[in-house]
Amino acid sequence: MTDAVIPFVLRRLVQAVPTLFLVVTLSFVLVRLAPGGPFDLERPLAPSAMENLRRVYGLDQPLPVQYARYLGALLTGDLGPSFSVRDLSVAELLGRGLPVSMTLGALALLAALVLGAGLGGLAAAAKGRPLDHAVTALRTVALTVPGFVVAPLLQIAFGLSLRWLPVGGWEGGAPAHLVLPVVTLALPQAAAIAQLTRNALLEVLATQPMRTLRALGLPRRVIALHALRGAALPVISYLGPTAAGLLTGSVVVETIFGLPGIGRAFVDGALNRDYTLVMGTVVLVAVFVVAFNLLVDLAYALVDPRVRHA
């Protein structure tokens, strides 16, 4: 199997090139189509100053030249200077925001996985009984109440009324400041994972091999372990895009809780026409998406021998 992994990864990386290329091109075109420019101020700059600025940042060149230059720089890993935050490069800006977003995302992912798999397992074990219905109801609520409603409610309940937790801020990632954002991020994902786990478990348990295991009188623990392995597939394929989305920041949660992650940086960049910051964030997110899809496929092969030998 190990022999097959490296060519597989290489093939996937090659396949990712057109995707990334399309992402860069599309976002370049879109951000340049947007009306206004990065140096538009309330009080317009003197034409000569504007001209100088545009020359310094290479904006005086024709668009195809700018595009070629950007691609060239990108190939060497250079994301360029930020247009809206002076003296900082896009790489530095993203380097500041990424740890925030990744901490939140990783914790939320972990919480969602533990909670979701646990609840899903419980629901499957109690199929058709009140506990199963309770989990279903909980899931429906968590999936339909959007994060921007949940977050303010959490703030008022645990922040303002009970005064247990701070309502916002980062404070270097102090644990108390992480709780509410992580819960907000994790709830809908946990609900989705619970649903996937429950349905997959029930499906697997109904298959012939599982019935055989039960007929052999194996302990429930062993059967559960086998079933979980089979049920992991849909959950894994759900986790790929979800993980990429969570780790690269949730704009809403960062906005509501005032966290300096890259989701917020992206929106601000888009509003300020910070071309390079927008492009840099898009590239980063796209790389995450590609990487996680690859990880999902690898995990698939690890869990499911049929995929491995195909």
Added chain:
Amino acid sequence: MSAAGLSLAGRTRRRLLADPLARASLAVLGLIALACLAGPALTGHAAERIAYDYPRTPPSLAVYPRPETIVPALERLALRMRVRAEDVAVADGTVRLTLASDRPIDERVLTFFSRSDLFGPAAVAARSADGRRLAVTAPVRETRFLLGTDALGRDLLTRILVGGRVSLALGLLATAVALLIGVAYGALAGYLGGAADAAMMRLVDILYALPFIVFVILLVVVFGRSVVLVFVAVGAVEWLDMARIVRGEALSIRRRDYVRAAEALGVSTGAILRRHVVPNALGPVVAYAALLVPKVILLESFLSFLGLGVQEPMTSWGVLIAEGARSIETSPWMLVAPAAVLVATLAALNLVGDRLRAALEPGAA
């Protein structure tokens, strides 16, 4: 009860309506849609009307103005008219009072009454000879704020219903765009098959890997203030699933005898797609479209919440929720009421979509 002999639509409708939850969801949706369409005319408030006298009024069935607030309100009014209010009496929805001043009173100050949110236009009942005392009657303007008011005193129920028009219309608009592109693209790919299909679906795969939310935000920035254009764009991004579903259907349909026959008769590709492929692939498309509407409505709320979507003075559920989230400390109903309507709509749409999908499955009982 046998489903034999019924058309696909008839059978699906019967199965869907046999499910009490689906019936309830459809009823909720119908009610919300009807309320959004007709309701704003019936609440007795205009969505934009600012009632300076009733900011942040909590939801209640009570009639405003409360009796105990009438006299203080009259005194405030008198202060602004630079007169004194005397002998105030309230009866049968009318106030009678005497305005007194040290100088003759100009009757034009009475416009203050109709400008206030508590009273209607005032009439002079009697005037003293020196003009320093004016007996006045004015009707009390009775109103209700069933869901309370916002920070500017605008009636929240009316605003939710008016905002619902925007949210629902945008959801339907984007879904229609996605439907149009997805069905056409998927049907063509599936019907053509072979290399054309492979190339077309490869493009879909690539687009699938794009960070969707990032592109939506970019589109919003590009199209700026034109919300309609933004949602046309959202529809143009959301057609991928639709294309995949229709393509799968089209792949099997194109092998059917009636398609073969049409081909043998020399019917053009476009006509075959229109007459045979698309109509026969519509079942799952309907179910998916029903699931797409709540997705788009949620997206609209999300964008409006970030201040990127619908802009004041237009309103939508997302705008209202954003306002509510900002004033949750002082007036929690401003968040809870629009959020509850949004969640009810989303839940009902999701449920109907789910049940529709189940009902459309050939093997379903």
